[in-house]
Amino acid sequence: MSVVSNIKKFLSNLPGWKTRRRLVVIESDDWGSVRMPSHEAYLSLKSRGVDLxxxxxxxxxxxxxxxxxxxxxxxxxxxxxxxxxxGRAAAFTAVSMVANPDFEKIRKSDFQQYHYEPFTETLRRYPGREGVFTLWQQGIKGKLFVPQFHGREHLNVAAWMKALRENDKPTRLAFDEQMWGFNNLHPYGVSYQAAFDLTDASEVAEQKLIITDGLQLFEKLFGYKATFFVPPNGPFNNTLEAAAAAGGVKYMSCSKIQQEALGEGKTRRVLHYLGQKNKHGQRYITRNCFFEPGQAGKDWVSSCMRDIEQAFxxxxPAVISSHRVNYIGAIHVKNRENGLRMLDELLGKILKTWPDAEFITSDQLGDLMNQSK
Structure with missing residues (x-):
């Protein structure tokens, strides 16, 4: 790591809540969302020129x-x-979506109305996913896999529906394969994956309803309220925090330097730090460690160990950012094997290097910050 990178890491870890306990949080994003339905869908879209x-x-x-x-x-x-x-096992804060588009209902409306289905219904439709929600529940019960809120869908509903109504070719082709996560071209650079980005400030009103609805669905599915919210892909207008707070969210994830979405391609830079409170009494949880073993070209175990060392x-606390993609073998088994092999190595090295390390989840970290005032 360069001197400049070291200085940046040092400065980013200076402000905010501190503890002498060696706390390790692993936040893993994207659980519950479709992304790519199958390898066959991937090959079909590639053959038609869709940028994947x-x-x-x-x-x-x-x-x-x-x-x-x-x-x-x-x-x-x-x-x-x-x-x-x-004696606590390592745990994932499973940052989860609770719904996916209902493609058939949207098609039947001639793309005029948006419809969604709970992700549990999506699981029932997908081959090989029968009974998978029971495993989710077992992971929750065992405190290994603790879902928190990532949004209702990993989808910018307004931008996507507009493109579908306009018969945008790659968007329709992807729709036919029941996916949307390609590299779409859209005014102001709004990605379909970025659920709370804005093409226009007027979209905030609908996004508030989406957050409220999503949090209600989260509680219905899991039997408890989400208290931690990670907006997908980053873009987010901070007026939406009020809707999250009203729905029970006490802790918000945010970049240390947030580019707040304002619409029409405009952003506003907002600085955040660990434990900072907003006007709704919510505390921010910022990530300071990164682990993406599925991304080539880097020794992710060594890199993440350096991040953790600097945090301590x-x-x-070491708040590790990771993603579901690193641990999925439903399409390519070797992807899962590679990701879990490196996760196993990382966890082993953490405990060997810091025998007093403690595994906790993001909501528990938030509770500790609230207790310490």
Whole structure:
């Protein structure tokens, strides 16, 4: 790591809540969302010229899909194999979507009305996903896999529906394969994956309703209220925090330097730090460690260990950012095997290097910050 990178890491870990406990949080995004339905869908769209591979999207579109039973079972076994000084196994804060588009109903409306289905219904329709929600529930009960809120869908409903009504060719082709996560071209650069980005400020009103509805569905599915919210892909207008707070969200995830979405391609830079409170009394949880073993070209175990070391050096919890794609083998088994092998190595090294490390979830970290005032 360069001197400049070290200085940036040092400065980013300075402000905010501190603790001498060696707390380790693993936040894993995207659970519950469709992304790529199958390898056959991927090949079909590629053959028709839909851009699936630009930038970092290749590993998502090539590997990321709804977890099957083998994915979850292998993940839970890996986490269970690593217990901290308190006897607690490593845990994922499973940052989850609770719904996906209902493609058939949207088509029947001639693309005039948006409809969604709970992700549990999506699981029932997908081959090999029968009974998978039972595994989710087992992971929750065992405190290995604790869902929190990522949004209702991993989808910018306004931008996507507008493109469908206008008969945008790649959007319609992807729709026919029941997916939307390609590299779409859209005014103001709004990605379909960025659920709370804005083409126009007027869209905020509908996004508030989506958050309210999504949080209600979360509680219905899981039997408890979500208290932690990670807006997908980053773009987010901060007036939406009020709707999240009203729905029970006490902790917000945000970049340390947030580019707040304002619409029409405009953003506003907002600075955040760990434990900072907004006007609704919500605390921000910022990530300071990164682990993406499915992304080529980097020794992710060593890199994440350096991130953790620097966090602990400045009396900060290690809040690790990861994504579901790293642990999914439903499309390519080797992707899951590679991701879990490196996760196993990382967890082992954490406990060997810091025997007093403690595994907790994001909501527990938020509760600790609230308790310490």
């Amino acid at each position: 591979d630009s930038g970092d999207s290749f590993r998502y579109n090539n590997n990321d899909t709804l977890a099957n039973a083998a994915d979850l079972t292998a993940l839970f076994e890996t986490l269970q194999n690593h217990k901290d000084k308190n 050096q400045w009396n900060k």
